[in-house]
Amino acid sequence: MINENAVKDGAVITQDWQVERQDITGVHCKEVLHVPRDHGVITEMYRPEWDPTGLPVGHCYQSRLFPGAIGAWSCHAKQIDRLFVNQGHMKVVMYDGREDSPTFGTVNEFHVGDTRPTFLVIPTGVWHGVQNLGAGDVLMLNFPTIAYQYHDPDHYRLPFDSDEIPYSWDIGVRNTARLRADAKKPRV
């Protein structure tokens, strides 16, 4: 008999090694394969058709994260972020903060970088944060739809440990949900 307090895994991965998740509406994930050749590797980073919004690239910049660093939480009212990561091991977490969204309150986790080069589309109103889980720097490219406005950045922030977002960076989405549910149980 398995421990009565144990929780059995549900389906977590598909036969094509895709993570089972309820995608936040408007978030798009395009995994890219490296193309190795005798003398090196080609890896595509951006194509217009990878973003269903069809909006143009307004800007491109690189964000380097040091090992262990957490950059959270960010949100934009006008720009759509299009992140691409293929160096290092980064966790990208998104939280749907849009009360009119069918996936309001949903959290999505993505592990991207060397092992899973990935292009992610992050709509306005979706909170997002990143964590470098590797031993080396992570290089993250962003191709947002609007250029950074030095005088008036479209950048809203919440603290990385904000209670407004049901996610804890040190224990992940599943354990956070359980701990928060336990906290709501009446004390006996």
Ligand SMILES: Cc1cn([C@H]2C[C@H](O)[C@@H](COP(=O)(O)OP(=O)(O)O[C@H]3O[C@@H](C)C(=O)[C@@H](O)[C@H]3O)O2)c(=O)[nH]c1=O
């Ligand atoms: C985006 C950007 C920032 N900066 C400056 C402003 C700021 O002092 C410093 C750090 O920028 P940020 O505060 O935007 O960096 P950061 O807080 O790491 O946020 C970044 O993290 C990821 C997850 C995102 O969501 C992006 O929107 C990006 O803003 O760099 C520029 O000079 N040019 C730029 O294009």
